[in-house]
Amino acid sequence: MDDSRFTLGQVASRSSNAQVDKDVKQWLVGLPNAQRLDFLKQLWPLNFRYSLRLIQAAQLSRQENEYMFRHWLRVGHHNTAQELIKRFEPVLGERKFWQIASQETLSPTMREFMNYYGLGRLNSQHEGNQP
Template sequence: MTAPAFTPEHLARCVGNGPIDKQVRNWLATLSSAERITFLKGLWSTNTRYALLLTQGARLSRQENAALLRHWLESGNHNAAQALISYLEPVLGKRVFWRIAAQSAITEAMGDFLNYHSQGRLDAERSPPTVCT
């Protein structure tokens, strides 16, 4: 078994527009879905924005993207709330993104940050629909 071409530690300072970016994307495309997910989860703790950028082009299924979102929401890194919205809402669609966020077991801080960066969308999704009479 050969060592991976890239590790999360190697990519800790990448921003997504450097000369190595295309190589990373091509290498990521050669991995199985499970390996891509494992790599992206590992990269999350060292370079959150780059992990999200790579997730956008990682060719994962909707279910895999949804599972990653749920995992990252529940991991409690509330400082990444705005980036999660910016990068994964377009991938999953607004309705699916906010349904997952509303159903996830997130910390109070994560909920506050999601609401702040979405002008209260999380609370709106969690509240029961009002019936007009």
């Protein structure tokens, strides 16, 4: 993470549409998993969209992807709901994605937006988990 080409400040302004973005993705994959997770967490408040684009390229394990998803559900603001669905549902699979989302304690606004952009799947999943 000490590579000066890829400081948080430099990466935060990226959109993932240029050659340098391929280099960022390759660099990220070359980091130990703990550093990848740390970098993505630190990038989140600076550019959550780019963090979510990088998660798909980060080659994390299923457990690490689930961990990041849970973390970002808890710390993310409601404006991230649509991007979380767009980027994590393909990574985790639809069923697992909504299962995790229904288990997490979300802010009321985040729950509302997740349900809205998820076309009611959050509420239907949550109701299915009730005894």
